[in-house]
Amino acid sequence: MRYHSPTYLPCPLRLRRPAGVCTRVAEPTCDSCRTARESEVVMKGYVIVDTEVIDQEAYSQFLERIPGIVEGQGGRFIVRTSDVEPVEGGWAPKRLVIMEFDSLEAARNxxxxxxxTSHDDLRHRAARARIVVVEGA
Structure with a gap:
């Protein structure tokens, strides 16, 4: 999905421009136009996993296998931690993992x-997990 950032303003030439930025000359105060294509932002896809480990040995085996699969699918780990600080509400994950992919479709894939999914049996034996896929910038 692509969207136009709210920091880009409409201009008389029916293009979109960033306020105070010129792409034609190096004058930071110029409001020269940019094309809509230059202002588009490609949204990333994220896999967010809230995990409670129930079998540490099985979970360790699972962890040995997953990084290569994530990287092979074009993803990267953004967060992998058990140091989670609940602030509000009832959500208190024991372990939180966030993976980033080039698109929502790539995250779903x-x-x-x-x-x-070939490791589902091991994953289900190792931990209880809540997994969501989201799109963001």
Whole structure:
């Protein structure tokens, strides 16, 4: 999905421009136009996993296999931690993992891939998990 950032303002030439930025000359105060294509932002896809480990040995085996699959699918780990500080509400994850992919479709493809789902038995034995896929910038 692509969207136009709210920091880009409409201009008389029916293009979109960032306020105070010129792409034609190096004058930071110029309001020269940019094309709509230059102002588009490609949204990333994220897999967010809230995990409670119930079998540490099985979980360790699972962790040995997953990084290669994530990287092979074009993803990268953003967060992998058990140091979670609940602030409000009832959500208190024991372990939180966030993976980033180039698109929402790529994130969905990862969680449904044969490479990942082939480890479902091990993952279910190792931990209780809540997994969501989201789109963001």
């Amino acid at each position: 990862f969680v449904t891939s044969d490479e990942y």
